[in-house]
Each structure stands twice: as structure tokens, then as C-alpha cells.
Amino acid sequence: MTTVDWPAIFLSVRLAAIVAVMLVAVGLPIAHWIAFSRRRWKFLVEAVVALPLVLPPTVLGFYVLVAIGARSPIGRAWTAWTGRGLAFTFEALVFASILYSLPFTVQPIAAAFSQVDPTLMEASSTLGASRWRTFCRVVLPLSVEGVIAGTVLTFAHTLGEFGVVLMVGGNLPGVTRTVSIAIYDQVQAFQYDTANQTALLLLAFSFVVLAGVYALRGKPWSVVPLP
Amino acid sequence: MSLSVSVRKRLSASFSLDVSFTAPPGITIVFGASGSGKTTLLRCLAGLARPDAGRIAIGQQVVFDSAEGRHVQAHRRNVGYVFQQLALFPHMSVAHNLEYGLARESSDVRRARTRAIAESLRISHVLGRKPAAISGGERQRAALARSLVTDPSLLLLDEPLTALDHVAQTRIIEDLRSWNAAHGIPILYVTHAHREVFALGERVIVLDQGRLAAEGTPYDVMETPAHEPLARLAGFENFFDTRVGTRRTEAGTMLCRLEATNAELEVPLSETPTGSRVRVAIRAGDILLATEEPRGLSARNILLGRLISLTREGTTSIAEVDAGARFVVRLTPSACESLGLAIGDRVWLIIKTHSCRIVST
Structure with a gap:
């Protein structure tokens, strides 16, 4: 019998x-722009995100x-910089996952x-604070709370992604083989017990994370990203 | 230090702010109805809104000049602003709120100045608490202290005391006055309550639909309003079209007949010739009401009428009396009770000559 x-x-x-x-680093400025920009074409950026x-x-x-x-x-550019290709590497997974999970953070x-x-921000500026401060x-x-919710949701979402990982990373053990691909492989090999153990782990973890986020916010409906 | 303002700002197709005035050190009331442009004016002065044209100078410091393309940003203007909603930072203690504007000072200086201003505004006992955990009056004092602690060269107050009772309001203003005795900066206090104009201001400027409608002392502006919109703002509720009759030059009065009635009012003499039409304004609170015909009074205008309605509005009762024309009279509920007023009663209206103002329409 194989193990997890x-x-x-x-x-x-x-x-x-x-x-x-x-x-979080990428999402904070984008979220700030979406929240406070008055550009007419803001909806286009929101749609892309x-x-x-x-x-x-x-x-x-x-x-x-x-x-x-x-x-x-x-x-x-990546090959010129690192001397190797980007596709089917861990870095490619990071890049794809950032795009895929962007709305869950932003x-x-x-x-x-x-x-x-907004009056608080105006009060701050009349008290001599720059926009950054x-x-x-x-x-x-x-x-x-929103930042924590975004971060945790992103973490949980990335942990369980499958399709994008498979397309961009393939299935290289130790490099791009993530837990959801492992479960898929185990099912393909009829190792239902192992698949079940791994899946249960993921299920329990996802539940704990979401319960934590909802408990933190106290407003479950405001955490779920809008489609 | 005084404030010199000339700003134009278009807000919509139908509304634009266009005012010029100077404000000396001390409290200047900015008075006007809702939507008259008061808050827009403050926002332009604070740098939170950019005027389309004009010039704003605080003492020698020019903070906006459209001709030179100069627009000093809000955080570099050193203008204190107490917002209507107060805008205390809810996640910080009162002490941290007060220290917020002193970021460039050392922590010793920050603490010392915070303590000093908290003492002078009597909020030392709440410094460790969050804004949500203190009373409304303390919040107002904290918001004021936060603006004053930075030693602003101009202070803007946007109806910050409206929610307080008269006594609490007066105490805060007294504290503000004593603070300003040492600092001598211009303070603009926005309000739409005419009661506050007399209570708080040394000077008043009146905004009406984005324009400067009047300026001067509260008495000049509010007691002798030049035109009807200003009179309405100043709390006049009775307006009558009249025709000038006999002019009594020696007595300084003239008789005006209310149009379409036989009733006459003696009003202060103006230069209006006999036969011409004038508009007369009277405060509802300046009219006395009697249930028996009064005798031996100095008041020149005693009109017989009939009570047609009696309603309660807050702490006053409002009586409508038909004396040829319809008069609105404000009286206390206790007066109303002791007179035993009932709809349909015959009543006499008593109006002093100098309670009648001639206004242009």
C-alpha cells in the first residue's frame, strides 16, 4: 500500500x-487603485482582475x-537570465498561480x-500626512481584516489548484507535482485509500482556513470574492 | 495673520461657488443654507478640492493661485480642519489621534504638546481611550484638540458642534477663544443654524447659492438683512407685500398697507416714496399674541385676527393667524397653555415698529 x-x-x-x-505585494497597489481611482475605465481593470x-x-x-x-x-528573457526554460518549472507555477489567484487577493x-x-483619509492629509503615510x-x-482574508483565501485557493498547474507545470515529482495532481494520479492508479487520505487532508485544511476567515470577519458574505 | 480668499469652482451645470472675502484673526461664521457651498469653500481652503480659478493666501503664504499654477497640497498647508463627522481615527487612542499631526516632532515634544492641548481642552482623562469609548462632547473636544495641537495657521470648523446642546457648545467655543487669544489665527466656523451666528461669531459671511450674500457683524447681517433670501436664512418667517402710505419723517416711521387688506403696519422709515411697493419681513418670534385687546402699549402695530392653526415644533408652538394677511407667530408652549388658545379664537397681534424690516426681493 502506498502512503500519502x-x-x-x-x-x-x-x-x-x-x-x-x-x-499581497502585487495585490495591495492594485486593490488601492481599484478602490480609490476615479478613472472611467476602471471597470476594465476590475474585469481583467x-x-x-x-x-x-x-x-x-x-x-x-x-x-x-x-x-x-x-x-x-527568462532563459537569457537563468540559462534554462521557464515552462514546466516551479517558477512557472508561481507565475501562473499569481495570475490565477489574483482576484482572491485583490x-x-x-x-x-x-x-x-474617505473623511478619515482627508483628516489625515489635513494633519500633514502624505498619501503614503x-x-x-x-x-x-x-x-x-480584508488583507488577512485575501491572503488566506489566496493561500487556500493556490493550495488546491489543478488545471492551471497541470497545463503550465505538468507532473514532475518534487518540481511541479502538487497535491491535487497527486490525488488525480492516485485515482488514475486506483489507489483510492491514499487518494482519500490526501483529499481528506486538503478538505480539512480548506475548511479550517475558511472557518478561520469567516470567524475573523464575522461577515461571511463579505469575504467571498464576487464573480 | 488674516485669510484672503477669492475662489471660483464649478460643481455642476447649475451650481458654482464664486466668492471673495478676507477673514481677520478670530472667529468668522460662514452661514448659509444646506447646499449653499459652505463645505466646498472649506474644502478649497484646506486643499481637499482644487478651485477652477482664484487665489488663497493665509497670511503671507499663498496656498493657491491659478494665475501662477500654484496649488499647495492639503498635507503641506498647515490648515486645521474639524469635520462635521469629526473623523477621529477609530483604531487609535485619543492620545495617538492627537499626536498624529506631530509626526515630525520628537516623541518628547509630541507627548508634551499632546498633554498641554488635552489639558486646555479638558480631555486629559480620556487620552488612553478609543474614540468609541468616550462621550460625544469629548469626541468633539478631541477632534478640536487634534487640529489645534499642530499649531495651524488657519482653522476650519464644519458644523462640528451641531449635535451638542447650547451650554456644551458655548463651553467649547470659550476654550477655543482662549486658545486663539494666544495664537491669533483666522477661524472659519460653518453653520446653518442662525442661533449659532449670534452666539459664536465676531463676524459673519453669508453664502447663498455659491455667492457671498452678505458680510459684517452678526447684528448687521442677521438683524437687518438686505434682501429676502438672506432674511429667510436669518430666521425671518413673515413676508408681506405692502404699499407705502403716510411717511412720518420726524418720527422716523412710515405706514405701509398690506396688499389686498385694510391692515396697516408702521415700519421704520426708508427712502421709498409714498405709493411704491415694499416687502416687509418680520420674525415669527418678534410677534406677541394677546387674547384680549391690549391697551397702553408702546408697540405701534396692534392687529386683530383669528387663530387658524396651532402646531408644536420642538420646543416652540407655532400659531397661524389670519389678520387680513396670514401671520406666523412663535410662542412657548407654556404661553400657549396659559392663554388657553383654541382654533377660531379672536386674537390680537402686537408688533413693534422696529421688528419690521424692509427687504428687497
Whole structure:
């Protein structure tokens, strides 16, 4: 009898942690722009950010694969920098996952930002604070629950992704074989017991994470990203 | 230090702010109805809104000049602003709220100045608490203290005390006055309550539909309003079309007949010739009401009428009396009770000559 594929679980956790941290860095400015910009074409950016919610993972995965392929500018730049290709590597998974999980980070944070009373930001600026200081001292502390919710949701979502990972990373043990692909493999090999153990782990973890987020916010409906 | 303002800002197709005035050190009331442009004016002064054209100078510091393309950003203006909603930071203690504007000072200076302003505004006992855990009056004092602690060169107050009772309001203003005795900065206090104009201001400017309708002392502006919109703002509720009759130059009065009635009002003499039409304004609170014919009074205008309605509005009762024309009279509920008023009763209206104002339409 085979055992739970721990390397795949560790790889998934590592991937999810890296993506969650990087997405907070990328998502904060995007969420800030979405929450406070008055540009007429803001809806276009919002739509682009929300695309991964409705796109089939294979579609997103396909375009990411094309975008990072050896002939693409991104692929060529990566090869020139590192000396190897980008497709079917762990870095490719990180890149694809950032795109795929973008709305899970940006939407809760943007929602939290837009709930901050604009008068507080104006008060801050009349008290001599720059926009950056206002963001750090007023906007961010008052949105901390949204930021935590976005980060945790991103982590949980990345942990369980399948389609995009398969398209962009393939199934290389220790490199791109994540837990959801491991479960798929186990089912293909009729190892239902092992698949069940791994799946249960993922299920329990996802439940704990979501319960934690909902408990934190106290408003379950405001955490779920809008399609 | 005084404030010199000339701003134009278009807000919509039908509304634009266009005012010029100067405000000396001390409290200047900015008075006007809702939507008259008061808050927009404050936002332009604070740098939270950019005027389309004009110039704003606080003392020698020009913070906006459209001709020079100069627009100093809000956080560089050193303008204190107490918002209507107060806008205390809910996640910080009162002490941290007060220290917020002193980021460039050392922590010792921050603490010392925070303590000093908290003492002078009597909120030392709530410094460790969050805004949600203190009373409304303390919140108002905290918001004021937060603006004053930075030593602003201009202070803007956007109806910050409206929610407080008169006594609490007066105490805060007294504290503000004593603070400003040492600082001597211009303070603009926005309100739409005419009661506050007399209570708080040394000067008043009146905004009406984005324009400066009047400026001067509260008495000049509010007691002798030049035109009807201003009189309505200043709390006048009775307006009558009249025709000038006999002019009594020596007595300084003239008789005006209310149009379509036989009733006459003696009003202060103006330069209007006999036979011409004038509009007369009277405050509802300036009219006395009697259930028996009064005798031996100095008041020149005693009109007989009939009570047609009696309603309660807050702490006052409002009586409508048909004396040829319809008069609105404000009286206390206790007066109403002791007179035993009932709809249909014959009543006499008593109006002093100098309670009648001639206004242009």
C-alpha cells in the first residue's frame, strides 16, 4: 500500500505560501487603485482582475504556457537570465498561480479599502500626512481584516489548484507535482485509500482556513470574492 | 495673520461657488443654507478640492493661485480642519489621534504638546481611550484638540458642534477663544443654524447659492438683512407685500398697507416714496399674541385676527393667524397653555415698529 504523497503536499504548501506573500505585494497597489481611482475605465481593470474567476483553468493555463514558452518574450528573457526554460518549472507555477489567484487577493482587499471612510483619509492629509503615510497609518490598519482574508483565501485557493498547474507545470515529482495532481494520479492508479487520505487532508485544511476567515470577519458574505 | 480668499469652482451645470472675502484673526461664521457651498469653500481652503480659478493666501503664504499654477497640497498647508463627522481615527487612542499631526516632532515634544492641548481642552482623562469609548462632547473636544495641537495657521470648523446642546457648545467655543487669544489665527466656523451666528461669531459671511450674500457683524447681517433670501436664512418667517402710505419723517416711521387688506403696519422709515411697493419681513418670534385687546402699549402695530392653526415644533408652538394677511407667530408652549388658545379664537397681534424690516426681493 502506498502512503500519502508528502513531497507533493510540501510542494503545494511552499507554492501557496510564496504566491500568497507575492500576491499581497502585487495585490495591495492594485486593490488601492481599484478602490480609490476615479478613472472611467476602471471597470476594465476590475474585469481583467476578475477574469480568472470565470475562465476555465485550462484556458488560463494555455495562455500562460504560450506566454512563457521558449519563443515568447517572457520565455526568452527568462532563459537569457537563468540559462534554462521557464515552462514546466516551479517558477512557472508561481507565475501562473499569481495570475490565477489574483482576484482572491485583490477583491477582498479592495472591498475593505473602499469601506474606509474617505473623511478619515482627508483628516489625515489635513494633519500633514502624505498619501503614503495615510495609507500605512489609516487605510491599511482599518482594512487589516480584508488583507488577512485575501491572503488566506489566496493561500487556500493556490493550495488546491489543478488545471492551471497541470497545463503550465505538468507532473514532475518534487518540481511541479502538487497535491491535487497527486490525488488525480492516485485515482488514475486506483489507489483510492491514499487518494482519500490526501483529499481528506486538503478538505480539512480548506475548511479550517475558511472557518478561520469567516470567524475573523464575522461577515461571511463579505469575504467571498464576487464573480 | 488674516485669510484672503477669492475662489471660483464649478460643481455642476447649475451650481458654482464664486466668492471673495478676507477673514481677520478670530472667529468668522460662514452661514448659509444646506447646499449653499459652505463645505466646498472649506474644502478649497484646506486643499481637499482644487478651485477652477482664484487665489488663497493665509497670511503671507499663498496656498493657491491659478494665475501662477500654484496649488499647495492639503498635507503641506498647515490648515486645521474639524469635520462635521469629526473623523477621529477609530483604531487609535485619543492620545495617538492627537499626536498624529506631530509626526515630525520628537516623541518628547509630541507627548508634551499632546498633554498641554488635552489639558486646555479638558480631555486629559480620556487620552488612553478609543474614540468609541468616550462621550460625544469629548469626541468633539478631541477632534478640536487634534487640529489645534499642530499649531495651524488657519482653522476650519464644519458644523462640528451641531449635535451638542447650547451650554456644551458655548463651553467649547470659550476654550477655543482662549486658545486663539494666544495664537491669533483666522477661524472659519460653518453653520446653518442662525442661533449659532449670534452666539459664536465676531463676524459673519453669508453664502447663498455659491455667492457671498452678505458680510459684517452678526447684528448687521442677521438683524437687518438686505434682501429676502438672506432674511429667510436669518430666521425671518413673515413676508408681506405692502404699499407705502403716510411717511412720518420726524418720527422716523412710515405706514405701509398690506396688499389686498385694510391692515396697516408702521415700519421704520426708508427712502421709498409714498405709493411704491415694499416687502416687509418680520420674525415669527418678534410677534406677541394677546387674547384680549391690549391697551397702553408702546408697540405701534396692534392687529386683530383669528387663530387658524396651532402646531408644536420642538420646543416652540407655532400659531397661524389670519389678520387680513396670514401671520406666523412663535410662542412657548407654556404661553400657549396659559392663554388657553383654541382654533377660531379672536386674537390680537402686537408688533413693534422696529421688528419690521424692509427687504428687497
